[in-house]
Structures are given as C-alpha cells and as structure tokens.
Amino acid sequence: MLLCIWIGLNDVAGQNTAPVLDAIGDKSVNELESLTFSATASDSDLPEQTLTFSLDAASISAGMNISSAGAFSWTPSESQGGAVYPVTVTVTDNGTGPDNLSDSETINITVAEVNTAPVLGAIGNKNVNEQSTLSFTATATDLDLPAQTLTFSLDAASISAGMSISSAGVFSWTPSESQGGSVYPVTVTVTDNGTGLDNLSDSETINITVAEVNDAPVVGDIAGQTIAEGGTFSTINLDDYVTDPDHADSEMTWTATGQSQLTVTISASRVATITAPSAEWNGSEEITFRATDPGGLFDSDAAVFAMTAENDAPVVGDIAGQTIAEGGTFSTINLDDYVTDPDHADSEMSWTATGQSQLTVTISAGRVATISIPSADWSGS
Incomplete structure (x- = not known):
C-alpha cells in the first residue's frame, strides 16, 4: 500500500511584521528637573531589522527629544x-514593502509646579x-511663575x-561715634512666598567697616566778667567748657585772641588768668578762646571782660615852702606840677588854699x- 503525504507551505517570503513597542506608561517630573527613560521594542522579523524611535511631531512640547535608539x-x-x-x-522598522511598519504609545507626562529658591544679587563688603x-539696595531674582513676592530682611543676630x-x-x-573703628558683619536675606512646607530664601553675610573720623571739639558758652577797676578777674577752668568725642580735655590746645591791653595766660592745666595792665585801668575787651584737638579741628567762643571806672583820689606831691627877706616876693607855684590823678586831667582839678591868716593866696x-x-614891712610865717 502506498501512502502519500502532501505538506503544503504558504509562501510568506518577504512579508514584514510590525514591531511591538514595550509599554512605557505615564510619567511625572518636577519643573526644572530632567525626566529620562529608554523606550524598548521587539520585532520578530528575520533577518533582524533596525528599529528607530521617534516622537510624534504634533505631540512634542518644547524641549522634548528622543534618540533613534529610544x-x-x-x-x-x-x-x-x-x-x-x-x-x-513611536517605533518604526526598516522592513521591505510599500511602508515601514510601526507601533506607538501616547503617554501623559505630569509636570509638577515646584518652588524655586530666589537668588540674592551679590552685595559685597561696604565701608x-x-x-x-x-x-x-539689595536685589534678587526668582524663576518662579507666576512671579512671587520677595521680601528682604536682616538676620536678627x-x-x-x-x-x-x-x-x-x-x-x-x-x-x-562709638561704633567707629570696627567691622560689623550683617546677614542680608531674601525670602519668597512660594508654596510648600517652607518659603525659600537666599542670604549673604557682608562686612561693613566703619572708619573712625576725627570730630571737632565743641566749646560751650564761656561767661564774660565785669568787675570794678582795680579788681581781679576770676580764673577760668577751660576744661569745663569743652567736649570732644575723640580726645581727652588734656589733649586740647587753647589759645586766646582779641585782647589788646588785657593779658591772658593759660596754664599747662588749661586754666586761664586775665590780668589788667594796671590797677587804674578800666574798659572792656572781647577775648576769643579757641580749643584745637590733635587732629587740627577746633571750636571757639568769645566773651567780654570789662572793668568799670572808679574815681581815685588825686595825689598831691610835696609843695616846697619858701623863706624870703622882708619886703620880698614869694615865687608863684604851678600847682599842676604837684598833682597826679589817674582818672582826671590837671585842668579838672579844683584847688583851694587854707590855713593862712595874714598872707593872701x-x-x-x-x-x-x-x-x-599884707605889707612891705610884714614878717612872720
């Protein structure tokens, strides 16, 4: 008995099979952070085909890209x-036929809104x-949209x-004045009002150097003095009239100007003594006292010192007596030659003569x- 078996094979030569894109699934990413993944696919065609990955042009958002390898x-x-x-x-093969075959998946990428810290502009040290x-003015930038409110502050400590x-x-x-000559660190902070557990901030600590500057002394009101002629002016303790934030009283140099007849002496301990030219002097003079610090800065104050006139008694000197022969004539006496008065001229003197009984003056x-x-034959004294 003869058994014949026919095995029929369909002719599939040259038929291209579509690639199969492996499931990708939806993705999530924070703004300003990178999302990466590798798409994969399989293809049953033999010989093995080249699979190329791409993104549908209509679905691409700015910045998205995929390499040909996925x-x-x-x-x-x-x-x-x-x-x-x-x-x-999309994954596409390079099979033969009227069209290359492909497979696709549309995924949703959720981009989370994230608060970005502000950036404080560089401030730098100050003097x-x-x-x-x-x-x-401190400045800062913040990339967040919508724009956030930035608030500046100083670190309390x-x-x-x-x-x-x-x-x-x-x-x-x-x-x-008391803060001069030192360096002061201070921290400047900018803080946003973004969402999240904490607002975000940026800070810079700067050093502020405060230079010591010489301030001029200040001379207070020095009281004038008026005394009677022949009196003595009170001494003046000049330390009582000057203040200087940078120097001690002992570092002040004092001078007195403006006087022409009065003499001003300032001691090493800064006590001023004012002296009249004579016991009979009277009048007034304005004296300016100036205090100068070691740095050459100064201040001054003027005061009037006066002596009121007092009437001093005239002084009559010794008028010489005269002895002459009977019938003679006494010499005349120029009384101006015998009187001195610090307050009045000779012409202002009023003279009288007393004590004579027979002689006539x-x-x-x-x-x-x-x-x-009284007569030519008078004699006596």
Whole structure:
C-alpha cells in the first residue's frame, strides 16, 4: 500500500511584521528637573531589522527629544510647571514593502509646579565713616511663575544698633561715634512666598567697616566778667567748657585772641588768668578762646571782660615852702606840677588854699598860686 503525504507551505517570503513597542506608561517630573527613560521594542522579523524611535511631531512640547535608539530626555521649564503633556512615542522598522511598519504609545507626562529658591544679587563688603549714612539696595531674582513676592530682611543676630532694611531691600545705617573703628558683619536675606512646607530664601553675610573720623571739639558758652577797676578777674577752668568725642580735655590746645591791653595766660592745666595792665585801668575787651584737638579741628567762643571806672583820689606831691627877706616876693607855684590823678586831667582839678591868716593866696584859672604879704614891712610865717 502506498501512502502519500502532501505538506503544503504558504509562501510568506518577504512579508514584514510590525514591531511591538514595550509599554512605557505615564510619567511625572518636577519643573526644572530632567525626566529620562529608554523606550524598548521587539520585532520578530528575520533577518533582524533596525528599529528607530521617534516622537510624534504634533505631540512634542518644547524641549522634548528622543534618540533613534529610544533614549527620551526632557527638562520642563519653569513656565511648563503645573500641567500635563501628552506625547506619542513611536517605533518604526526598516522592513521591505510599500511602508515601514510601526507601533506607538501616547503617554501623559505630569509636570509638577515646584518652588524655586530666589537668588540674592551679590552685595559685597561696604565701608562707611562713623556718623555718615551707608545705604544700598539689595536685589534678587526668582524663576518662579507666576512671579512671587520677595521680601528682604536682616538676620536678627547680626544686626548692629541702627541698622535697618526695608522689605523692598533698601538698607540704611548711620553708625554712631562709638561704633567707629570696627567691622560689623550683617546677614542680608531674601525670602519668597512660594508654596510648600517652607518659603525659600537666599542670604549673604557682608562686612561693613566703619572708619573712625576725627570730630571737632565743641566749646560751650564761656561767661564774660565785669568787675570794678582795680579788681581781679576770676580764673577760668577751660576744661569745663569743652567736649570732644575723640580726645581727652588734656589733649586740647587753647589759645586766646582779641585782647589788646588785657593779658591772658593759660596754664599747662588749661586754666586761664586775665590780668589788667594796671590797677587804674578800666574798659572792656572781647577775648576769643579757641580749643584745637590733635587732629587740627577746633571750636571757639568769645566773651567780654570789662572793668568799670572808679574815681581815685588825686595825689598831691610835696609843695616846697619858701623863706624870703622882708619886703620880698614869694615865687608863684604851678600847682599842676604837684598833682597826679589817674582818672582826671590837671585842668579838672579844683584847688583851694587854707590855713593862712595874714598872707593872701590867689589861685588863677591856670592853677598858678600867688602868695602876697599884707605889707612891705610884714614878717612872720
């Protein structure tokens, strides 16, 4: 018996089989962070075909790309946060036939909105003189959209007396006299109002150098003095009238100017003594006292010192007596020659003669005394 078996084979030569894209699934990523994954696929065709990966052009969002080998990469921008982006990944073979075959998957990529820390613009160290104002405006940038409110502040532990900064970043400080000659670190911070467990911030610690500056001394009101002629002016302790934030009283150099007849002596201990030219002097003079510090800065104050006139008695000197022969004539006496008065001229003197009983004394308007005897034969004294 003859058994014939026919085995029939369909002719499938040249038939291309589509590749199969492995499941990718939806993805999530934070804005400004990179999302990467590798797409894979299989193809049963033999000989083995080349599979090429691509993104559907209509589904691509800015920045997305995939390599031909399936490596996907995307870093969403700040403005892309808070949204979902569908994208279609396709794998295509290079089989023969009227068309290459492919497989695709559309995935959704969710981009989370994330708070980005602000960036404080560089401030740098500063210099200022004591009792002068230092001011600057701190600036910062923040990539978050919508734009956040940035608030500036100073670290409480770093604040020196008088420092301040506005919420908008305007810093101001006028160091006091006592703060001169030192360096003051201070921390400037900018903070956003972003969402999340904590607002984010950025800080910079700067050093502010405060230079010591010489301040002029201040001379207070030195009281004038008025005394009677022949009196003595009170001494003046000049230390009582000067203040200087930088120097001790003992470092002050004092001078006195303006006097022409009064004499001013200033001792090593800065006590001023004012002396009249004579016991009979009267009048007034304005004296300016000036204090100069070691740095050459100075201040001054003027005061009037006066002596009021007092009427001093005239002093009559020794008028010589005369002895002449009977019948003779006494010499006249020019009384101006015998009187001194610190307050009045000779012409202001009024003269009188007393004590005579027989002799006659006549004093002329020119203050000349004439002595006459009662008769030519008179004798006596």
